[in-house]
Amino acid sequence: MEHPPLISVEGLSKRFPTRAGDVHALEDVNFSIPRGSIVGLVGESGSGKTTLGRCILRLVEPSEGRVMFDGQNILDLPPKELRALRRRMQIIFQDPFSSLNPRMRVRTIIEEGLIAHRLGGTSRERRDRVATLLEEVGLQADHMTRFAHEFSGGQRQRVGIARALAIEPEFIVADESVSALDVSVQAQILNLLLDLCEARNLTMLFIAHDLSVVEYLCDQVVVMYLGHVVENGSTALVHSQPAHPYTTALLSAAPVPDPFAGRDRNILKGEIPSPLSPPSGCVFHTRCPLMVEHCRQAVPELRAVGGRRVACHRAEDVLAMGPATGAAATL
């Protein structure tokens, strides 16, 4: 890569202490997000993807590791400098029903960030800015006097996007931002996100559980399982030739909207283990169809195999078998 990445996550770990012991939410996570790209973060619930998104914005304080934002480690910045850096990053939440304050008018919601960062100028200037933003996300300027409950789910998500864009961030974390939407509305919002990313040269971390959305939207994908990155590479490559058995299983479990597609697939047995006591060795070994004795003992390192990074002792074997598990999530 010619340019240094905008975001670089290095050795990031997060443990939540509980009475029953530590919850290992993230374990030694390493990956980077190139400037201007969209990186997808996928995994089942409990894989740590939301925690990772929040650690990167320092909304959650990580236990160990570094998050480099444009060359600065945001984890050891003093509050004042962190605040200046925060202006360059934003988050769009999953649920447009609970992430907008029901007592605020849309204008207040959107201009709050402008005021907090002293960017807005006079009240009239802020008003004009809100109007422009609303139009940019496909709403109307006169919507600014309304309350959140007066909008449909898709429109609310547009308000959430306008709010995030108000302070002109360079980096956005979209945490399951289209998951709660109906498919026709979801398509509108995906198009909008693509338009905005291209027009404003945004860098985005797109957290999702829907692999087809990630395949459509993202340049790169990070697959997580139980707090570990198990595979990371270009979306096209990972989707067509997964090298980790978990990626293979995830792709094959995704329902394919084609009744004529093959239904011969490998269904993963069991469920994600508890992060209170993660399995020894490779955390996936308890559900892995390719498990050998070595996997129980040695933690696989994230290493380069066939053009991507993968954490599996048997990645070469997985690649050699091909996406033989039947229906991959390609249409």
Added chain:
Amino acid sequence: MHTSSPPLAPPTLEVTALQTSFIYKRFSVKAVRDVSLRLERGKTLALVGESGSGKSVAALSLMGLLPPAGRIVGGQAVYRQADGTTHDLARLQRRQMRRLSGPDLAMIFQEPMTSLNPLLTVGDQIVEMLLTHERLSREAARKRTLDILRLVEIPAAERRIDDYPHQMSGGMRQRIVIAMALVCNPALLIADEPTTALDVTIQAQILDLMRRLQAELGMSILFITHDLGVVAEIAHQVAVMYAGEVVEQAEVGQLFSSPAHPYTQGLLSSIPHAMRKNPEEGRRARLNPIPGSVPPIHALPEGCTFRPRCPHSEQRCTLPVTLETAGPGHRTRCWKWEAVQWSTRH
């Protein structure tokens, strides 16, 4: 009951022009305006629609589970037992409905905890279900419960039978709910978004389980979902709902390959799929979503309700629409269905 059904075996469930309203003191809302469905014995019919389309209200109407303000105001829903006896589910008294549910009808919901009692062990809940509907000793009921738990692949069933719902994961709870629904061997299972709250890997397990149980037990399934991927996985027949009406019903392959309603066509083209950056333009291809949003149910447009969002609309679409036949077993609520099918192919 008079029947004019076409040849072959009569369907398990035939819904004709069902209408359900919510009636309040000052106003009423027509949530289901015209739903006609045909579910063949041993098959799965998917009822697809986006939020607010009325698909869940239609299902609740069939089960007699409408909230107090909800009334079925028209149409019929004929359920046919294996021996040929018919019941109009739209007109059953609560007592008659209670007698049918369990041995004939069963329902599973999206969130398993809404169907489970947190104060009873899962085993006791299933045993209670059996004792209500069948003449069995407690020991025999417990044995049947153990069998059904094994059938839905609960690991270590003899231990988990005495667990409480909170001791189980979401996927396990949904298996328990399925076990409870199936223990009396119902002929018709109504499943309302049963896998929506689950992770894809668990969803794949549950869909696989439902397919297998259908093959073994021969039940008919009405599967309500918003996910066209799930539809393609599980359905034989599909009915698409929009603004309280079924706008299209067809065999699953037919519906995906040549949709005959512009709404179905729009839904299918909204599904994200791999589109690479076009190297010359350096810009990704865009999806082709349906413009606008679903009209509020109290301000529906005249004539075809999809007209304001439809690329094929013209003057005639403001007139009342009727169901047209677009092929064997293929009905659509669009008089321009030939043009719609043509535009999908080209």
